[in-house]
Amino acid sequence: MSFSPQLETRFDRLLKSYPSGRERSAVVPMLLYGQDELGAVTPELIQEVARRTGIQPLQVEEVVSYYSMLRKKQLGKHHIQICTNISCLLVGGAELFEHACRKLGIGHKEVTPDGQFSLEEVECIGACSWAPALQLNYDFHHFVTPEKFDRLIEALREAG
Amino acid sequence: MLYNEPSTLEVKVLTRRFGLPNSPSIDTYLATDGYEAFRVALEMKPEEIIEEIKTSNLRGRGGAGFPMGLKWGFVPRASAKPKYIVVNADESEPGTCKDRLLIENDPHQLLEGMLIAGLAVGAHAGYIYVRGEYRYLIEILDRAIGEATWEGFVGKDILGSGFDFPIYTHTGAGSYECGEESALLESLEGKRGVPRIRPPFPAAAGLFQCPTVLNNVESISAAPAIIRDGGAAFAALGTPKNGGTRLFCISGHVNKPGVYELPMGFNLLRMIREVAGGIRGGKKLKAVIPGGSSCPVLKAGECDLAMDFDSLAKAGSMLGSGGVIVMDEDTCMVRVAQRIMRFYAHESCGWCIPCREGTVWLRKLLTRFHDGGGTASDIGLIGDIAKNMLGRTFCPLGDAAALPTISIVEKFRDEFEAHLDGKECKA
Numbered sequence: 001m002s003f004s005p006q007l008e009t010r011f012d013r014l015l016k017s018y019p020s021g022r023e024r025s026a027v028v029p030m031l032l033y034g035q036d037e038l039g040a041v042t043p044e045l046i047q048e049v050a051r052r053t054g055i056q057p058l059q060v061e062e063v064v065s066y067y068s069m070l071r072k073k074q075l076g077k078h079h080i081q082i083c084t085n086i087s088c089l090l091v092g093g094a095e096l097f098e099h100a101c102r103k104l105g106i107g108h109k110e111v112t113p114d115g116q117f118s119l120e121e122v123e124c125i126g127a128c129s130w131a132p133a134l135q136l137n138y139d140f141h142h143f144v145t146p147e148k149f150d151r152l153i154e155a156l157r158e159a160g
Numbered sequence: 161m162l163y164n165e166p167s168t169l170e171v172k173v174l175t176r177r178f179g180l181p182n183s184p185s186i187d188t189y190l191a192t193d194g195y196e197a198f199r200v201a202l203e204m205k206p207e208e209i210i211e212e213i214k215t216s217n218l219r220g221r222g223g224a225g226f227p228m229g230l231k232w233g234f235v236p237r238a239s240a241k242p243k244y245i246v247v248n249a250d251e252s253e254p255g256t257c258k259d260r261l262l263i264e265n266d267p268h269q270l271l272e273g274m275l276i277a278g279l280a281v282g283a284h285a286g287y288i289y290v291r292g293e294y295r296y297l298i299e300i301l302d303r304a305i306g307e308a309t310w311e312g313f314v315g316k317d318i319l320g321s322g323f324d325f326p327i328y329t330h331t332g333a334g335s336y337e338c339g340e341e342s343a344l345l346e347s348l349e350g351k352r353g354v355p356r357i358r359p360p361f362p363a364a365a366g367l368f369q370c371p372t373v374l375n376n377v378e379s380i381s382a383a384p385a386i387i388r389d390g391g392a393a394f395a396a397l398g399t400p401k402n403g404g405t406r407l408f409c410i411s412g413h414v415n416k417p418g419v420y421e422l423p424m425g426f427n428l429l430r431m432i433r434e435v436a437g438g439i440r441g442g443k444k445l446k447a448v449i450p451g452g453s454s455c456p457v458l459k460a461g462e463c464d465l466a467m468d469f470d471s472l473a474k475a476g477s478m479l480g481s482g483g484v485i486v487m488d489e490d491t492c493m494v495r496v497a498q499r500i501m502r503f504y505a506h507e508s509c510g511w512c513i514p515c516r517e518g519t520v521w522l523r524k525l526l527t528r529f530h531d532g533g534g535t536a537s538d539i540g541l542i543g544d545i546a547k548n549m550l551g552r553t554f555c556p557l558g559d560a561a562a563l564p565t566i567s568i569v570e571k572f573r574d575e576f577e578a579h580l581d582g583k584e585c586k587a
Contacts, residue, residue, distance in 0.1 A: 017287075017328040019242070022368055024350035025330070032292055032333045053350065066352040066509075069292045069334030085254045086453050087411035087485055089499050123336065123503050124254040124453075125293050128411040128483060129418045130163045138295040142163055 001048040007037050015052065023053045027063050031070050040074045076111045076118030078156050080104075081135040084121050087128035092145075096132045097121050099146040103153060116157070161264065164418030167435045171397060173385050173405050174378065175421045178265045184300055186307040189268040195313050197387035201276045202321055204387075206237060209280040213383065215391030217403030222248055222339070222376030223452065223481040224556075225469040228383075232373055234363035235281040241370040245277045245286040246348065246362075249377045250332055250339040252291055253452035254503060255483025258407035258419050259377035263290075263297045266381070267304035271314060271327060273383035277373050278325045286327040287367070289344055291334075298329045305329070336507035340555045341374050343509065354511040355555035378407060378482075398424030402468035410436045412486035413443065425466040432463070432486055443488040447571075451480025453500050454560035456567035457493075477567070492585050493572040497542075497565055498526035504561035515558035518549040522565060532582045539576045543569045 002008065010033055011026075018025040027049060034045045041064050050057040064070045082100055084093040101107050104117050111118040127133030130142035134149075141152065162179060166172075177183045177192055186194070201209055214229030235243060247270065251259040263270060274286040290298050305327050308314040316324045330348055332338050338347045342356035345367050366372025382404060386394045395403035402424040408431065409419045415437030422431065428450065432438065439445055445460040450467065455478040465471050472479040487496065505519035525542055528534060546562040546569075553559070569576060579585060 017330070019368065022349070025348060027350035028333050028347060029331045032331055055350075062352055063350065067292070067333035067335050084499075085503055086449070086496065086499055087255050087483075089495075090412045090485070090487060090491065123506060124252055124256075126251050126257045126260050126291070128255050128257045128485070129409050130257070131411055131417070135293060138293070 001044050003034070003037060007033060011052065024055050024059075027053055027055070027060060028067065028070075031060070031064060031067075035070060041070050041072050074111070074115070077116050079118045079120065079137055081120045081122040081125065083123070083125045083127065083131070083133050085124040087124070088131040088133060091131050093132040096134070096144060096146060096149065100149060103150060117153075162261075164416065167416075167418075167420050169435050170421050171405050171423050172421055173394070173397065174262060174269070174381050174407065175265070177269070178261070183265050184267050184304060186268055186304065186311060189266070190311075193388060194268055195272055197384040198272050198275045198279075198313065199319070201279050201387050202319065202323070204279075206280050206282065209276060209387065212391040213280070213386060216382070216386040216394040217391075217398065217401055218379060218382055218386065218394065219402060219469055220376055221378035221382075221406060221482065223253060223454070223478075225479060228375060228379050231363065231375070232277065232280050234361070235371045235373060236364065237282050239371050242285070242368075243281055243283040243371045244367045244373070245274050245281070245283045245380075246345070246367055246372055246374045247274060247286065247288040247377055247380055248339060248341065248344055248374060249288050249290040249294070249297070250335075250344060251294070251377070251481075252336045252339050253454060253481040253483055254500070255409060255411055255449065255452045255485045256481040257409050257411075258482060260294060260297065261407070261419055262377050262381050263294075264300060267301050268308065269381045269384055270301075270377060271304060271308055273380035274327060275313065275318070275325060276383045276387055277375070277380060279323065281371070281373055283373065284324065286325060287348060288327065288329050289338070289348055290329060290331055291338075292332045293334070295331070298331055301329045335509075336503075337509040337555070337557060340557065343555060344374070345372070352509070354509050357554055376481075399466060399468045399470075401470060406482050408435075408467070408482050408484050410484045410486065413440050413488035413491070414438065414486050415440045422467075425468045425471070428458075428463045428465055428467050428484070431467065431484065436486070439486070439488050441488070443490065445486065446489045446491050447487045447493065449483070449485040449487075449564065451478050452483035453485070453503065453564060454478070454556075455480045456563050457496075457571060459571050478563075492530070493568050493575045494526065494530045494579050495585060497568040498523070498530045500564050501526050501561060504557065508557060508561070512553035512555075512558060514549045514552040515561065518545055518558065519561050521545055522561070526565075529576065529579055530585060532579060532585075534576070534579055536577075536580060539569060539573065542576075 014026040219225040338353040343353040347353040505523040
């Protein structure tokens with residue numbers, strides 16, 4: 001299995017970041033960066049990461065099932081993660097999540113039929129002082145109101 | 161980038177470069193005394209560096225408040241094994257959003273701190289473990305590492321001194337538990353993030369079973385200022401045994417939520433009123449979680465205190481990670497307890513049974529209670545289950561779930577009683 005030249009470079013650099021014989025350390029980063037390119041942790045990716053780090057595919061599977069950001073299911077093109085943990089909850093995070101469900105017509109960990117959007121209610125993302133907050137893929141959005149959320153979605157829909 | 165207006169009451173030590181043009185760049189850093197402390201440290205003996213850190217009275221900013229100088233001193237310098245500096249940038253304690261700013265606005269300060277730590281313990285390499293959600297920080301750090309390597313501050317034979325110290329970034333992938341030191345090390349070795357039993361502590365057997373210094377971003381970022389201005393000057397900013405400033409992350413029902421750098425020992429009520437602009441909507445203060453969601457809650461009447469590790473401990477709570485969560489009079493404390501427990505039940509790694517089972521049981525009980533399905537005996541049961549989790553797990557996650565719960569049930573029992581017998585939440 002091969003990846004884009006950028007990802008191949010990243011993998012090469014990662015495998016050299018740890019002492020010789022400790023390549024297993026690269027497993028979590030390789031899976032996450034690989035998922036970013038493929039859209040999900042595929043069986044082929046698991047095999048490839050196992051081969052390159054010198055461990056068993058089952059040992060990679062064990063890791064995949066532990067980390068909440070590693071997913072075997074394809075996400076939407078725009079993955080929206082809304083925090084409802086305590087700091088966000090106090091200033092409308094839960095209402096924002098409910099609003100997002102209605103706006104997109106999907107629930108927690110669901111994908112719209114056209115594959116454009118997926119939604120997830122997440123735990124603290126480290127934006128507590130600028131709550132309510134969400135992440136659109138890896139980008140942070142702070143002080144999000146339902147109106148701001150609608151504008152964000154409309155802009156994404158227009159951009160395609 | 162800054163996400164809130166600074167306060168005039170701030171004392172800027174770690175955040176002094178925030179807001180400067182292109183503050184993450186090495187050019188800005190070098191133009192503002194950048195890497196000068198490292199040059200000073202290169203001329204010092206390792207034990208002198210450690211002594212200076214001890215003098216600063218810097219206590220770990222990740223939450224535990226352990227003196228950083230002592231931690232560095234525990235590393236067996238004579239050990240033939242390689243030694244490592246690991247930075248915990250897995251910031252995920254609910255209420256905490258400061259390490260993000262330190263990396264975003266001043267990544268070189270962190271790198272310089274790692275170099276100083278590396279000199280002090282004779283380390284061979286540094287790793288920065290960044291939570292998966294903070295991808296943009298990895299890009300900022302990789303750029304900074306590239307710049308510092310180009311300028312000769314990172315890598316091999318640094319500034320012709322013979323000191324080799326490469327620095328690498330490492331991403332997590334979504335796990336609160338990996339902010340716990342031993343689980344972080346497991347994760348950094350490519351495994352599930354479950355805790356290790358201690359002793360041995362990381363100073364003796366950490367990453368790859370080698371001596372390891374493991375510190376929070378904010379702690380390590382303070383090292384350049386301590387070496388530059390002296391440990392005594394840093395210590396003098398705070399209160400006895402609580403040196404320096406810290407970044408307080410104020411969230412919840414205040415007019416001006418934000419991250420503010422204030423001296424250790426700053427009064428909590430003053431922080432809420434004068435720094436954060438008071439309670440929004442003219443409401444009254446009900447309660448504060450003073451240091452991230454793992455800390456016991458303080459009632460409004462208990463908030464006239466100095467924000468340092470010892471004062472908070474005396475008040476029966478903790479300074480934790482600096483996440484000050486402010487709640488107004490309309491807040492339902494049963495809902496707060498329920499949401500906090502839902503988090504810990506989600507994040508329990510499942511390694512220790514009292515935590516794995518206790519958090520889920522409590523989440524179910526609290527959810528039922530908030531929905532109006534609680535019985536009088538449940539109130540005692542909630543406290544009882546939580547107390548039985550204390551001290552019975554490999555890592556502090558069990559305690560982190562139990563402590564706020566116990567405090568909320570004890571201090572706001574009337575609110576639990578008001579939810580009894582099918583009564584819905586009035587908040």
